[in-house]
Amino acid sequence: MVTRLILVRHAEAEGNINRRFHGWFDSSITEKGHRQAQRVAERMDTIPVDIIYSSSLTRTLQTAQYIADRKQLPIVRTDKLREINGGDWEDMPFDQLPVLYPEENRIWEEEPHLHKMPNGESVAEFYERLLGEVKHIISSNLGKNICIVTHGAAIRTLLCRFYGHKLENLKNIFWHDNTSVTVVDYEDKKDEFEVLMEGDTEHLDFELSTIANQEWWQNFMEEKRKQNKLK
Numbered sequence: 001m002v003t004r005l006i007l008v009r010h011a012e013a014e015g016n017i018n019r020r021f022h023g024w025f026d027s028s029i030t031e032k033g034h035r036q037a038q039r040v041a042e043r044m045d046t047i048p049v050d051i052i053y054s055s056s057l058t059r060t061l062q063t064a065q066y067i068a069d070r071k072q073l074p075i076v077r078t079d080k081l082r083e084i085n086g087g088d089w090e091d092m093p094f095d096q097l098p099v100l101y102p103e104e105n106r107i108w109e110e111e112p113h114l115h116k117m118p119n120g121e122s123v124a125e126f127y128e129r130l131l132g133e134v135k136h137i138i139s140s141n142l143g144k145n146i147c148i149v150t151h152g153a154a155i156r157t158l159l160c161r162f163y164g165h166k167l168e169n170l171k172n173i174f175w176h177d178n179t180s181v182t183v184v185d186y187e188d189k190k191d192e193f194e195v196l197m198e199g200d201t202e203h204l205d206f207e208l209s210t211i212a213n214q215e216w217w218q219n220f221m222e223e224k225r226k227q228n229k230l231k
Helices: 014-018 031-046 058-071 094-100 102-110 123-140 152-162 167-172 215-230
Strands: 002-009 051-055 075-078 145-150 181-187 192-200
Touching: 002 058, 002 123, 002 152, 031 058, 051 058, 058 075, 058 145, 094 102, 123 145, 123 152, 123 167, 152 167, 152 181, 152 192
Parallel strands: 002 145, 051 075, 051 145
Antiparallel strands: 002 181, 181 192
16 A cells, blocks of 8 residues: 655745754744745645644744645644754854864764764654654555655655665755655555655745755855766
8 A cells, every 4th residue: 555745844944044053943934934835835736635744843833734724634743753853053053063063063964874963862863753753654544645744854864764775875865945845655565665756846936945045055056066077
């Protein structure tokens, strides 16, 4: 029996636009985020959904509500779909992390599978929490189309399992934009996932994108282009 997961990253939140680390820090979505959420909800009109799950943080619940209103479905809230617990990093500006936590930040950037947030969660613990909850959700809804509204690092981490990779491959999986859509089928007899769509944002134009308009992303993409030229 095939169960379909439709994973949606939350809309642009205060931490995204202010470039602050928000894991469990409970921020709200921005004005642009509300427009993004409306767009992704409209897009979901063409995607069958039987049930909606959401991380219990405000930014995911606000995003999920747009989808729930159009689908006329309730939202099942769960703490286990939350973003990674950033511990001492919570609400800290991203540009301060390499200054105050140079080695931890290096590991987060270069070897994320080995990272542990200072006084927070390790990536390995985060992975086990997320995967356990996704497996529980699937077992409770076999054969259904399940919308899961969660977070950027959460989707990125889960993609390791969806692609059948070890957690060590996390560094090779891209960050995707706010309200990006990832579709995955799960075959229970084989215990296998198949990624049908990853990080798609066809419902957003350039103006409504978050990461395309941010300097860090532009620099990241330029570095990737340089690396590809050298290969």
